[in-house]
Amino acid sequence: MLRLLLLCGALGCGAGSDAPLTFIMLQWTQVSKGSSVFWGNATLGGRLSHILEDHNVTQVLPLEPPAVWAQQRDMVANYLSYFSGIVQVFSKERPLNYTQILHCRLGCCLFPNGTAHSFYEVSLNGTAFLTFHVPTATWELRWPRRDPVAAFAQRELMKYSETTHNLQHFLNTTCVDILRAQNPQTGKQRGRSHAPLVLGLILGVSAVVGMAVGIFLCTGGSC
Numbered sequence: 280m281l282r283l284l285l286l287c288g289a290l291g292c293g294a295g296s297d298a299p300l301t302f303i304m305l306q307w308t309q310v311s312k313g314s315s316v317f318w319g320n321a322t323l324g325g326r327l328s329h330i331l332e333d334h335n336v337t338q339v340l341p342l343e344p345p346a347v348w349a350q351q352r353d354m355v356a357n358y359l360s361y362f363s364g365i366v367q368v369f370s371k372e373r374p375l376n377y378t379q380i381l382h383c384r385l386g387c388c389l390f391p392n393g394t395a396h397s398f399y400e401v402s403l404n405g406t407a408f409l410t411f412h413v414p415t416a417t418w419e420l421r422w423p424r425r426d427p428v429a430a431f432a433q434r435e436l437m438k439y440s441e442t443t444h445n446l447q448h449f450l451n452t453t454c455v456d457i458l459r460a461q462n463p464q465t466g467k468q469r470g471r472s473h474a475p476l477v478l479g480l481i482l483g484v485s486a487v488v489g490m491a492v493g494i495f496l497c498t499g500g501s502c
Contacts, residue, residue, distance in 0.1 A: 299388035299396075300324050300458045306331060311378040313370030315363040324461055334359045380404055385411075387454035395458075397450035409433060416447040 306319030321329040328340045334356045338348050385399035399411035400421075407421035408429060418436045422429035436442045 297391060299390040300461060301386060301388050302454050302457055303386040304384070306383050308381045308383075309378060310366055310381075312376065313367050315359075315366045317359055323457070331355075334363075381408075385450065387450060387458060389455060389458040395451075395455045397454060399446070399450060403428075409436070411446065411450075413447055413450050416443045418442075 302321070302323050304319065304321040306317065309316045317331055317333055319331040320327060323340065323342075326340060328338070328342060330337045330339060336352050336355045338352070342348075343351065380403070382402045382405075383399070385397075387395055387397040389395050397413045399413070400407070401409045401411075403422075406423065409432060410419050410421050411417075412419050418433045420429050420433055
């Protein structure tokens with residue numbers, strides 16, 4: 280099973296003194312003629328925390344010590360390189376002469392009253408595609424018409440714990456714990472390691488990658 284890259288968006292997370300604290304990840308994957316390009320970013324409490332450019336992830340906020348971050352960064356780079364290789368192999372068997380762009384947004388909001396909201400949305404070529412329903416750990420179709428590609432991607436994502444219950448745990452627990460480790464008044468950390476944040480990046484990528492491969496396989500032939 281392939282692993283993941285996550286992206287986020289804020290649903291009802293606005294600005295102002297009563298606004299929730301957020302962790303938001305945004306990621307795009309473009310596949311065209313057998314080549315893959317990745318880009319995106321993550322923000323923690325409204326501040327840019329990570330930048331993804333192709334296979335390189337940069338830590339903008341000093342959330343991890345240099346040695347620890349280097350290991351996490353290499354994990355992401357190695358996985359994205361692996362994904363690019365898989366796409367090249369598939370494209371030789373089922374060539375795609377057009378561009379596919381998969382956009383993911385995910386994350387969580389922590390409200391002043393202590394409640395939280397988590398989300399994960401996916402669009403394909405600018406159209407809503409799938410949504411992860413966090414409370415039940417299920418993927419729901421958002422495609423505006425019945426389409427074998429969307430149905431195939433949904434079935435594939437529902438097969439694995441990495442893209443269901445592990446993802447649910449990350450969004451419901453790990454992501455929210457990252458926010459609770461922040462001091463809303465000063466924006467300073469309370470000493471918690473942010474390794475789970477980067478692991479969440481990788482976990483998010485694995486869901487997207489598994490879905491993307493299914494999409495490209497399905498669009499290149501029969502599902």
